[in-house]
Amino acid sequence: MALNPVNPDTTVDIDAIRQIVSQNFPESLDQLIALARIPSVAWESFDASKVQESAEAVAALAKSVGFDDVRIATAPTDEGKQGYPAVLARKPAAEGKPTILLYAHHDVQPPGDRALWDSEPFEPELRGDRLFGRGAADDKAGVIAHISAVRALEVAMPGHGLGISLFIEGEEEAGSPSFRNFLEENRADLAADVIVVADSANWAVGTPALTTSLRGMVAGEFEIRVLEHAVHSGMFGGPVLDAPLLAARLVASLHDDDGNVAIKGLLSKEEADVDYDDAQFRSDSSVVSGYQLAGTGKLTDRLWNKPAISLIGLDMVSVAESANALIPSIRGKLSMRLAPGQDAAAAGAALKKHIESLDLRGAHVSFKLTEEGSSYFQDAENDAAARLMNDCLRDAWGTEPVNTGIGGSIPFIADLKELYPSAHILITGVEDPDSRAHSANESLHVPEFEKAIVAESLLLARLANNGLGE
Known part of the structure; x- marks a missing residue:
């Protein structure tokens, strides 16, 4: 049916926006499925041409919703390698109108073990209310949410005058190695009054969320050497504790008996307003029956406001190839999440000091930091854009956002x-x-996806109408 455009001089008609999104939603879903079929993994061991193909598909989508200034661009990493392709598209703002930058990423995680998937990772499949496939949620749904919201705005408010910039990155899952240089090279084109980063999650099906804090992170690799070469475990075992046993001591030192991170000098907060139901968390995280959760305090504080540390890699002999020999050396990788407000460099130094001060019987121990990232905190109650976004989420879902x-x-x-x-x-x-996300059987809840598009469409329409009202 024909829909009347929203009058830009009056309050935005929520029902009209919802109808426009609903009318176009089959197309939005088809576009998502087509985009998710492209295996755009931005890792050196995967086919880089697929990331280029994905970027070209995104550029075509941008043109389809009225962007005339569309280009695919790259920037070098700090090591001098050229980064993976991103898509930039722009609609300049009319006089007196704000500009909004819409960010998402079109690259995806590797599929991992095919045996763990119930369907082909890059053949999206609808089962019930969910669309399964790699990238169906993270973050090609974010890409299509932006495209669909711009489409809805153009139908609802032709001649709206809102400035819109689209920035769809192509290497987020690889750590965004050229991101900062890309920003520097395209600084003017990316300047905006409001930036929407569609790469997070809602609280639950039926309850929307605005993410107002992110933990920072540091990562590093340790190496322990006990022997110059492997020796017979029967002939020399006893006086010598080999490298894996000492690595076990190192890893065990990272937490206290309650499972709290035991690195001295790290910031830890207890200030979450809501809590995570214990049974729901156990279900969502898939912990086995009887497992005792680590740490103290609210689950939400343990997840959002306190440090966490994980052993995410360990190089040693596999069980299938094991021999009766003492293992001379071992290498492992640690990933540590940081409370908002924690300086990443200081946290990395504290972790390094902790490891290098351990008594590992004189084994040769080295540790190097490999990555760090800052945390983020937003005072949503005192931020005009956050208040507006929460209004849009409330109107789209019909429930109070978190x-x-x-x-x-x-x-x-x-x-x-x-x-x-x-x-x-x-x-x-x-x-x-x-x-x-990042796991086998990644999926998107399709009805929630439509509501997310409605919320973003309302945000664009209200910014076009009244700006931030500041």
């Missing part, structure tokens, strides 16, 4: 804040706790 933290990290948020200090940053998302 301001949440995220246990994960998006380090480039700090780059955005540094280069665009006056911009309001909104971290939104289309995922839910069962989306399983």
